[in-house]
Amino acid sequence: MSDSRGFAPIQRLLHWLMAACIIAMLFIGVGMVSTVAPTYLPLILIHKTLGVILLVLVVIRLALRRHYGAPPLPADLPRTIKLGARLSHLLLYGFMIIMPLLGLGMLWAAAYPVVLYGGIQIPALLPQSDRVHTLLWNAHVYLGFAFFALVLLHLAAALFHALVRRDGVFGTIALFPLKNRTTPAE
Numbered sequence: 001m002s003d004s005r006g007f008a009p010i011q012r013l014l015h016w017l018m019a020a021c022i023i024a025m026l027f028i029g030v031g032m033v034s035t036v037a038p039t040y041l042p043l044i045l046i047h048k049t050l051g052v053i054l055l056v057l058v059v060i061r062l063a064l065r066r067h068y069g070a071p072p073l074p075a076d077l078p079r080t081i082k083l084g085a086r087l088s089h090l091l092l093y094g095f096m097i098i099m100p101l102l103g104l105g106m107l108w109a110a111a112y113p114v115v116l117y118g119g120i121q122i123p124a125l126l127p128q129s130d131r132v133h134t135l136l137w138n139a140h141v142y143l144g145f146a147f148f149a150l151v152l153l154h155l156a157a158a159l160f161h162a163l164v165r166r167d168g169v170f171g172t173i174a175l176f177p178l179k180n181r182t183t184p185a186e
């Protein structure tokens with residue numbers, strides 16, 4: 001169970017596994033659209049497959065979050081910062097759900113078959129529409145960059161907790177116990 005000392009081990013594992021995959025997705029996304037080399041094809045195959053896996057993982061993660069909850073933030077953290085932390089986490093979850101859905105949606109609206117690694121095909125749930133395709137494509141691109149910006153902000157906040165405040169917040173999600181860790185409730 002997650003308690004005042006931290007998230008449950010499975011929540012920690014998923015956080016870091018998904019963080020690595022999402023950061024890879026952002027770079028693969030930008031890399032593949034800026035190349036005309038044949039590497040475009042394997043890159044897009046990885047991008048689509050990993051994107052769909054991430055969609056499944058975020059559903060599992062939200063179910064675990066509901067079950068285990070989250071440890072409290074340090075009591076001495078200003079209210080506005082706590083609110084900012086909650087809002088940014090909510091937004092991060094939102095991006096994790098919406099990005100793969102936009103990716104799938106824009107291909108469906110283009111009547112482009114979504115074929116994943118191993119030849120797995122995902123049936124289209126949207127009718128063909130140029131207007132919808134353009135809208136979803138733009139959303140996928142611009143929200144992709146907004147996601148990246150928020151991840152950087154989140155990283156900065158995490159480092160602020162770990163290196164400046166040293167308030168134990170980083171230890172709540174760390175994969176391994178940290179030396180001289182204090183709990184956020186302290």
Ligand code: HEM
Binds near residue numbers: 085171
């Ligand atoms: C794509 C990358 C990432 C995403 C999408 C992400 C997402 C999240 C989310 C949604 C939470 C809130 C968990 C909850 O309350 O259920 C969280 C917590 C946390 N993350 Fe990340 N994260 C990412 C990368 C990172 C990185 C690179 C670091 C640090 C180096 C980090 C450090 C933390 C810390 C310290 C917490 C605990 C904060 C707290 O309890 O308030 N994350 N992350």
Ligand code: HEM
Binds near residue numbers: 027044050102
């Ligand atoms: C967490 C999930 C995802 C993230 C973070 C993400 C991110 C990105 C980024 C940053 C780009 C580059 C945009 C640009 O610079 O033009 C991109 C492009 C693309 N993504 Fe995703 N994506 C995700 C999931 C998906 C999924 C699930 C699919 C489809 C099944 C998909 C299909 C595409 C396609 C087809 C492009 C290329 C668009 C073009 O050719 O202009 N994405 N993605």
